[in-house]
Amino acid sequence: MEPVLIITNFPDKKSALALAETLIDQHLAACVNALSPCTSIYRWQGAMDSAEETPVLIKTQRQHYERVEQLIKMMHPYELPEVIMVPILSGLPAYLQWIADETTLIK
Structure with missing residues (x-):
């Protein structure tokens, strides 16, 4: 299990939520936070x-990074969207297990 946090920004809440719903629907993220707008x-x-x-925080596993990146690029209007992956080195064990459980792709 290699939990990661993927950070991106979208120009509006609507497009950020569309990405979030897609990621959750495809089991590519356990949780996606679409935060308040920032400058x-x-x-x-x-x-x-x-x-x-709109900042977006995506909690997932390292094995899904490439697919998450592809979806961000596909759904993002910017020529060069921000996509940063940060390893989660530690956390509440039950929460990290939940991330793993929720992002196990259904076969």
Whole structure:
């Protein structure tokens, strides 16, 4: 079991929730948090820019990273979406087991 947290941002809550529902439906995530909007300030193509975005936290297993990344890229309107995977090194054992149980693909 290798639990991970995948972080991304979507331009609006509706598209963030669409991703969340897809991931949960396909057993690719145990839980997805679509957080309150935030303001992101960044440099893109040589110019400073900003955007209101909805942060998304995806709890899953390492083995699902590639498929989650594909879905984010497919469902995301940005040319270059943020997709960051962070290993979960420790946590409440029962919660980590729940992540594993919920993300076991049904065969």
